[in-house]
Amino acid sequence: EAQVTQNPRYLITVTGKKLTVTCSQNMNHEYMSWYRQDPGLGLRQIYYSMNVEVTDKGDVPEGYKVSRKEKRNFPLILESPSPNQTSLYFCASSPSSYNEQFFGPGTRLTVL
Amino acid sequence: AQSVTQPDIHITVSEGASLELRCNYSYGATPYLFWYVQSPGQGLQLLLKYFSGDTLVQGIKGFEAEFKRSQSSFNLRKPSVHWSDAAEYFCAVVWMDSSYKLIFGSGTRLLVRP
Numbered sequence: 568e569a570q571v572t573q574n575p576r577y578l579i580t581v582t583g584k585k586l587t588v589t590c591s592q593n594m595n596h597e598y599m600s601w602y603r604q605d606p607g608l609g610l611r612q613i614y615y616s617m618n619v620e621v622t623d624k625g626d627v628p629e630g631y632k633v634s635r636k637e638k639r640n641f642p643l644i645l646e647s648p649s650p651n652q653t654s655l656y657f658c659a660s661s662p663s664s665y666n667e668q669f670f671g672p673g674t675r676l677t678v679l
Numbered sequence: 680a681q682s683v684t685q686p687d688i689h690i691t692v693s694e695g696a697s698l699e700l701r702c703n704y705s706y707g708a709t710p711y712l713f714w715y716v717q718s719p720g721q722g723l724q725l726l727l728k729y730f731s732g733d734t735l736v737q738g739i740k741g742f743e744a745e746f747k748r749s750q751s752s753f754n755l756r757k758p759s760v761h762w763s764d765a766a767e768y769f770c771a772v773v774w775m776d777s778s779y780k781l782i783f784g785s786g787t788r789l790l791v792r793p
Contacts, residue, residue, distance in 0.1 A: 571722075600781075602783075607688070607785055608785060609685075609769060609783040609784055609785040609786050610723075610769065610771075610783040611783075612781065657722060657723070659723075663779075664773065664779040664780075664781060665711050665773040665775065665779050665781070667713065667725045667728060668713075668715075668723070668725075668771075668781070670715075670722035670723040670724075671722055672721065672722045673721075673722055
């Protein structure tokens with residue numbers, strides 16, 4: 568089944584404790600991206616990757632890191648999480664930036 | 680600057696009634712347009728998209744949308760709403776300039792009265 572998977576689905580952590588949210592797709596898509604969803608703000612892009620080893624900042628990259636060492640995986644790293652990073656996070660993949668995005672199920676992160 | 684506006688934060692309709700959700704965008708480059716739906720606790724699913732051609736596009740679940748370039752709009756419609764349509768709906772636009780940047784609207788939450 569074609570899908571985007573994210574882990575974990577739910578995470579509660581404390582300020583400053585490094586965490587990684589994994590994202591994997593099995594559709595051989597070139598393009599992957601991370602979004603955060605906050606009430607009243609829609610989805611805002613954090614980082615995106617046009618291909619392996621090619622990543623770039625989206626609209627809200629501060630406090631986040633990404634890497635794209637393999638085509639299928641695009642982890643999101645929070646080196647020192649803060650409470651303002653409490654949000655719902657979505658990973659998405661697509662054949663290109665201007666095609667349909669395929670979304671993962673989301674990761675709800677709470678930073679205390 | 681590129682922007683996507685969904686002016687209605689919430690909309691409530693009765694089951695069986697018609698529905699129209701509004702989406703407007705700004706910026707002059709050619710847009711590619713999408714509508715996504717997010718059911719409670721779920722990820723986003725594509726309802727329909729417009730790249731070119733016939734400006735009235737059909738999507739899944741009985742939805743359609745019409746691209747009106749003169750009004751910079753891409754409104755989503757459904758002739759008869761079902762209770763299962765209760766969800767949040769997002770309009771998204773990619774501008775076909777050098778950035779190929781995808782921007783989402785802030786969403787419209789649809790409530791369906793029995």
